[in-house]
Amino acid sequence: MIKNYLKIAWRNIVRNKAHTFINVAGLSVGLVCSLLILLWVQNELSVDGFFKNSSRLYCVYEHQNYDHTMHGSYNTPGPTAEQMKKVLPEVEYATSAGFDQTNTFQVGDKILKQSGSAGSADYFSVFSYKLLQGDAKSALNTPASLAISRKMAVAFFGSPQAAIGKTIRYENSKNFTVTAIFEDLPKNSSQKFDYLINWYAFLNENGWAREWGNQGPATFVMLKPNTNPAAFEKKIAHFLDAYNGTIRKTSTFIIDLGIQRYDEGYLHGKFEGDQFVGGRIEYVRIFSIVAIFILLIACINFMNLTTARSVKRAKEIGVRKVVGAERWVLIQQFIIESLLITIISVGISLLLLVLLLPVFNQITQKQIELPFNQTSFWIKLGLITLITGLVSGSYPALFLSSFNPVKVLKGTLRLDVGTTLFRKGLVVFQFVLSVILISGTIVISRQMNYIQSKNLGYDRENMIYIPLEGDLLPKYNLFKEEALRMPGIQSVTRVSDEPTNIQNGTGGVNWIGKDTTVNIQFSQASVGYDFVKTMKLKVLSGRDFSKEYPTDSVGYILNEAALKRIGYKDPIGQPLTFWGKRGKIVGLIKDFHFNSMHDAIRPLILRLREHETYGSILVRTEPGKTREALATMEKICHQLNPSFPFTYNFSDQEYQKLYKNEQIVGKLSNGFAFLAVFISCLGLLGLAMFTAEQRVKEIGIRKVLGASVGSLFALLSSEFLVLVVIALFIASPIAWYATGKWLQDFAYRTPVHWWMFALSGVIIIFIALVTVSFQSVKAALINPIKSLRSE
Structure with missing residues (x-):
């Protein structure tokens, strides 16, 4: 029995090559996406889970x-x-x-x-x-x-x-x-x-x-x-x-x-108040859902194409029922066909997995290995294969096995309205998911561009960090003097924390009129002379630290957020006590971003410490002369600090590290959105081919009656475009809500505009139009004599 099922299934697969190719291609792409995400999710869930006890x-x-x-x-x-x-x-x-x-x-x-x-x-x-x-x-x-x-x-x-x-x-x-x-x-x-x-x-x-x-x-x-x-x-x-x-x-x-x-x-390292509210687990959940969506899109393709071609197999089903085949036997037959196609697709997806995993590792910055030697992997793969085959073949099996043999053999079988609407509903559902993925990709891309282009309040270009270590600590002033004599170097200063990530905080700040019932936390950093100049910060009032003012050893520079919390109307010269050291405010600078844009700019106090025992040297180089400046600084460091290798970091690269997760998510979103659309369009192409084939005589008659190629193209394409437009209207509010939730994690974010979702729709409509146009034009150009003679 099973052997007979497999033989018939194989004959159907070979006989309908275009139909088989579209199904296998869609399922293969969907499966390889799901397997990549599965491996990534497994890796994320396994982190730190290997300790005894x-x-x-x-x-x-x-x-x-x-x-x-x-x-x-x-x-x-x-x-x-x-x-x-x-x-x-x-x-x-x-x-x-x-x-x-x-x-x-x-x-x-x-x-x-x-x-x-x-x-x-x-x-x-x-x-x-x-x-x-x-x-x-x-x-x-x-x-x-x-x-x-x-x-x-x-x-x-x-x-x-x-x-x-x-x-x-x-x-x-x-x-x-x-x-x-x-x-x-x-x-x-x-x-x-x-x-x-x-x-x-x-x-x-x-x-x-x-x-x-x-x-x-x-x-x-x-x-x-x-x-x-x-x-x-x-x-x-x-x-x-x-x-x-x-x-x-x-x-x-x-x-x-x-x-x-x-x-x-x-996975659960994100605090909100005193509660854990997520972390990387959010991305695990998102991409798990994406994997299910992409595989579901591929399964829908199979359902749609198999159901659409039901008329082609109607007589086969009718004859089988007449000779005594029961419905459950036919259901088994179609399920086995579905499983066979799924198994073929799984084999192809494993080959694709081997080819794509190195690229995937590079994008995700992981070292995921192929788990072919793990029994659990094959068990999971078997379950995915079984579920995919059953989901793909379930509806076609139930639908095809329900045909009335009398109507089939008389040639009076017509697909009812419910079946047609269901098939169209599946197409709409596919493109709803595709629009959501494309919209998400657009918003993530916009947010990353916003982060890159936003004015941080300082110039991160042409700025280099050199760690203060070894003999550079006591010889910092000598390094600064030597460096400023060299070409390509504009200014030099020092700072206790790299300006892209100032984390030190304190509540040990007092001032006149402070409300003692409220404890305010300030970020703080110790800096050297010329810090404001080197960073290119905007001074709103007062000045930078200067050697001309010996009292600057207990002087402080505030940002706008700090002044707002302290409350002085005219801050310059006002008293401020920091860790018990009473001094005065000497400068007010415009707020600048010294942390990730996930966080709002915090109150910041800068204090002068030319002899701090840790930190980094900040060097501002002249545009276009960074390589020359690096060679100069390496030579100086070897002279002053011979026991330590010369190391440095670029400010803009350190800034990029703050958004490593978002950059990875953006790249993955781009890839998965493209593949989701690709799978959806494969299904659309198959439906367009079948529709054109079914309406070949109608097209011939219309051409004889004078219909133009353009009108025929519009006729054949309009049905699919209407479905895509419906999908756009359904998907847009869902995408707006989902992307808004993701952006809430940023204190500073790009606004979400209506045109982002409209652009998603334009992209989808264009791709759908291109997908069906070849088949529609081909059908419209066919010789009407051949159309009318066809059986």
Whole structure:
């Protein structure tokens, strides 16, 4: 029986080559899109899910109440982890973690930059990264301890075995002993580092992290078995009261603690108030829906084309019923045909997957591998194949098997109005999804263009960041003098944080008339002379810091947002106390963007610190002379700082990194929107071919009666264009709502105009017209004698 079904199915596939090609092409493209998204979603969901005892591993976060609003943050006081382990019996292990940073290491003559962080003694007990050498409990238990990756061990010592116990120079200032070598971190790890220094070594460099009143480091805990996480979270809510109680009693700045499972943080890391409201999980959901939509569009093509060609198979069905075939037998036959076409499409989609995955990885900046050796992949692929085949073949099977054999054999079979409307409804649904995807692509593209073209309040072109490290710190003024003598360099200054991402905040600001019932948080950065000039910021009143005014050591420059919160009407010369240092406001600058456009511009205070112990040099080069300036600065750095390799970043590139996710989403949206439209148009082409074939005699009669080619073309095309226009009217409000929701994540966003959706409609109508035009023109040009003679 099954063999007979397959034989008949294969004959039908071979006999109707154009119909088969369109179905297979549509399903293949739909399947490869769905498989790519499936692999990406699997990768996203697997991030940080590989740790032992993952269900007991938690990240501690804060609820901070300031400006009468709750704010969430993963930053905690430095001593939190150590104190939690001491006083909370539910905590089995606890570790603090420093910031991601890039530092210089040296062994002999080899000097390399490596990315890493800091961790306390329990780090490898909390995070079960595989250790190749060393012990988890002693890997980071002394200030001289250093754990490095396999890659770093091979780079410096040739092998992990040769690296253990060896000495390595750090920042040309201290020596560490390699006490552990860990396997290179998994590709699905959200943490990326090649070394970890001991926590107390980090504290020696960052004394502020010892204080309970400062936040910055991260805190992770491993709870003991059978601990109730909800009860533990409730218990630690006011944990900090005993350590920063003075702050709590004297201001409205209240900090409560909470916990989040570590493996949930990557996808659910977005705070709104004191709640988690999403994060990357939103993109996982969006693209999962897109995958379903694209596959559904391909399935609809199959339904539509098979149903449209029902008249061609009517006699076959009638004869089968007359000789005794029951309806369920016919249903099986058509379902098997659908499954066979789906299996062929799956085979082609796997070949496409092999070809496209490297490009997909490049776009998504992932390292996804083909999981052909995983049983779970083949099980999922089998389910997708089965579901696709059943969905594609279900309606045609039920519809074709319902034909009345008497009407079929008499030649009086006509498709009823309901069937025709259903088929047209499927076409409309296809193009509704296509319009939504195209509209989304247009809005995302507009937003990215808006981000690129918006005036940030400073000029990010021709500006370079050079890290202040090693001997450059004490020799910064000498570097500045030497650089300004060289051609191609306009100005030089320094700053504690790169201007594209100033994150440091404080509530330690006081002024005359301050409302003590409100705690206002200010962003802050320390800068050098000529900062305003180098950044090309607009001074609204007052001036930049100047060597002509010695009192500028306690002078402050505010942005407009800071002045608005402070409330001075004429700020220049007014008193301001920052971290207990009383000084005066010397300048007011126009607001500029120093963070992502996801966030509104925050109040900012700039203070003068020519001798800060960290930060970056900012160099403004003359247009067109960047390469010459870089060669000059590299030469100066080698002279002043020979133990450190010359490294730099461009301001505009660092700005682009703020929108990495949006850039990836934009590229994927472009590709998937194109493929959705392509699949829809394949179906439209098939329907146009069938319609022209069915109306060949009508066309011949119309031509004999004098109908022009243009009128025939309009006749054959109008039916499909009406469907596309209906789809446009249905899709536009849905697209408007969806794109509006996406844009809400940006504090600064492009306006959504009606013409964006109209443009989507124009694009769809044009593509649809081009799709059906060839077949319509071909039918209109056919010799009417041949048309009227055709059977």
